[in-house]
Amino acid sequence: MTTKVADDWRLRGQRYRLEGERCEHCGEMIFPPRDICPACKKPTKTTHTLSGRGEVYTYSTVLSAPQGFEVYAPYTVAIIKLEEGPMITAQLTDVASADIEIGMPVEMVTRRIRTQGDDGPITYGYKFRPVFLGQGAE
Amino acid sequence: MRDVAIIGTGEIPVDEHWTTGIRHLMLEAGLSAMRDANIESVDALYVGNMLSGEIVGQSHLGALAVDFMGLDNAEAFKVEAACASGSAALRVGTMAVASGLLDLVLVLGVEKMTDTSGQETSAALAGAADAEYEVSQGISFVALNALLMQRYMYDYGWKREDFANFAITAHANGANNPFAMFQRPISAEMYARSPIIATPVGLMDASPICDGAAAVVLAPAEFARALSPAPVKIKASAVGMAPLAVHDRKDPLALEAARISSRKAYAQAGIKPEDLDFFELHDAFTIMAALSLEAAGFAERGKGVQLALDNEISLKGRVPMATMGGLKARGHPVGATGIYQVVEAVMQLRGLAGANQIPGARLGMTQNIGGSGATVITHIFEAMS
Ligand SMILES: [Zn+2]
Numbered sequence: 001m002t003t004k005v006a007d008d009w010r011l012r013g014q015r016y017r018l019e020g021e022r023c024e025h026c027g028e029m030i031f032p033p034r035d036i037c038p039a040c041k042k043p044t045k046t047t048h049t050l051s052g053r054g055e056v057y058t059y060s061t062v063l064s065a066p067q068g069f070e071v072y073a074p075y076t077v078a079i080i081k082l083e084e085g086p087m088i089t090a091q092l093t094d095v096a097s098a099d100i101e102i103g104m105p106v107e108m109v110t111r112r113i114r115t116q117g118d119d120g121p122i123t124y125g126y127k128f129r130p131v132f133l134g135q136g137a138e
Numbered sequence: 139m140r141d142v143a144i145i146g147t148g149e150i151p152v153d154e155h156w157t158t159g160i161r162h163l164m165l166e167a168g169l170s171a172m173r174d175a176n177i178e179s180v181d182a183l184y185v186g187n188m189l190s191g192e193i194v195g196q197s198h199l200g201a202l203a204v205d206f207m208g209l210d211n212a213e214a215f216k217v218e219a220a221c222a223s224g225s226a227a228l229r230v231g232t233m234a235v236a237s238g239l240l241d242l243v244l245v246l247g248v249e250k251m252t253d254t255s256g257q258e259t260s261a262a263l264a265g266a267a268d269a270e271y272e273v274s275q276g277i278s279f280v281a282l283n284a285l286l287m288q289r290y291m292y293d294y295g296w297k298r299e300d301f302a303n304f305a306i307t308a309h310a311n312g313a314n315n316p317f318a319m320f321q322r323p324i325s326a327e328m329y330a331r332s333p334i335i336a337t338p339v340g341l342m343d344a345s346p347i348c349d350g351a352a353a354v355v356l357a358p359a360e361f362a363r364a365l366s367p368a369p370v371k372i373k374a375s376a377v378g379m380a381p382l383a384v385h386d387r388k389d390p391l392a393l394e395a396a397r398i399s400s401r402k403a404y405a406q407a408g409i410k411p412e413d414l415d416f417f418e419l420h421d422a423f424t425i426m427a428a429l430s431l432e433a434a435g436f437a438e439r440g441k442g443v444q445l446a447l448d449n450e451i452s453l454k455g456r457v458p459m460a461t462m463g464g465l466k467a468r469g470h471p472v473g474a475t476g477i478y479q480v481v482e483a484v485m486q487l488r489g490l491a492g493a494n495q496i497p498g499a500r501l502g503m504t505q506n507i508g509g510s511g512a513t514v515i516t517h518i519f520e521a522m523s
Pocket of ligand 1: 023024025026027028037038039040041042
């Protein structure tokens with residue numbers, strides 16, 4: 001699988017800033033933008049940027065990676081439940097896989113997602129890292 | 139609307155068919171089904187397939203199949219719904235015959251997955267998920283199932299070993315199926331020792347990458363007895379849908395599309411789950427087997443694994459599954475899988491399942507899952523002889 005430069009550009013609002021939508025009819029928070037609210041099915045166009053804070057709903061450490069991600073294995077993917085409601089799939093970073101737990105608070109950071117050879121495009125995007133509550137607590 | 143019956147089936151062994159190209163896989167399975175149905179022409183040919191464009195570089199499979207099978211007067215096209223492509227093609231064929239538009243329809247399922255490296259095939263398979271918001275993050279198909287299994291174990295307190303019987307049962311049944319990819323039993327110890335590919339999913343939780351083709355011939359039920367000594371009636375054909383990405387489902391472990399699809403199928407057939415003699419479910423991963431049993435009404439939420447632990451999924455159990463090896467042992471050539479399930483169900487209902495025969499089987503169900511549960515297609519079959 002090759003990442004296309006056009007995708008990286010088109011999705012920059014989501015990949016770098018977690019731009020979603022807030023339904024003006026029912027208040028549902030939506031990520032990624034759909035323009036049709038999944039809850040009330042009405043058209044929605046109001047951009048709303050998510051906080052990037054949430055908790056781990058589930059996770060898996062990938063040992064056998066698909067094409068394009070082999071060099072990163074092992075890495076940990078997770079589904080994060082964002083505090084505004086939507087869930088998002090992303091890699092976890094800055095944490096040893098043995099220390100990851102369901103329910104663990106995490107926050108979004110921008111990281112390199114993948115490179116494609118020496119000359120190919122470099123894709124940046126969101127990953128999530130543990131939030132250390134207070135200063136160095138936990 | 140007319141009732142629709144299956145009057146012939148064909149399959150080739152699931153294997154790594156390095157010496158056979160996709161056109162000959164289709165040809166062998168298709169002609170074998172037509173021989174079984176004792177017919178020489180059909181009105182239409184629908185091909186269930188997911189990855190021919192990505193892996194073989196061959197799109198337009200319908201045209202290729204009728205051309206090489208010499209079915210000059212048949213209309214043909216490919217039907218795609220990821221791993222549920224085979225059942226989606228059967229659904230299209232069933233609608234064509236039920237509506238009265240066509241009389242004889244050949245439905246093929248085919249997949250060629252071993253001409254590329256494992257990583258390439260695995261990347262192509264990931265296309266069943268959300269390319270922009272799952273696959274782009276390094277998600278594989280295995281990883282999606284691993285995310286579900288991890289949460290299931292957390293919510294309900296199961297351990298990885300508790301899933302072993304799904305794989306052990308599939309392999310025990312596959313041992314008696316000459317068309318199965320793996321024809322040898324496995325032990326609990328082999329399951330426990332198998333390497334982990336994405337925590338907590340191990341190799342023995344997952345179905346293999348392989349090649350295969352299977353086919354069935356459909357006809358109006360009113361003519362079926364004249365055409366075939368042992369026709370099987372399609373009692374229900376139902377599709378359920380859920381959001382494409384796992385993270386967009388309100389309750390990812392509910393397998394809502396399977397719940398909807400099963401409920402519709404039971405209503406069409408006028409039956410309850412306990413009326414079924416067997417359930418060919420989509421055990422691409424052990425977690426999918428557990429979630430399917432729950433969604434189809436055989437177990438409460440979180441209790442699907444208990445059915446495996448209690449041996450209720452064996453040939454003698456309350457819900458026999460994977461009766462000819464399932465996706466785990468017969469193999470999972472993705473677009474062909476749905477049709478293999480149907481060929482095996484017909485075998486059970488005709489009393490031709492040999493050592494794996496469920497005595498007196500009259501009513502069986504197949505369920506084929508596309509992606510991690512976005513499309514779920516259920517069919518119920520009844521013996522007519
Ligand atoms: Zn709304």
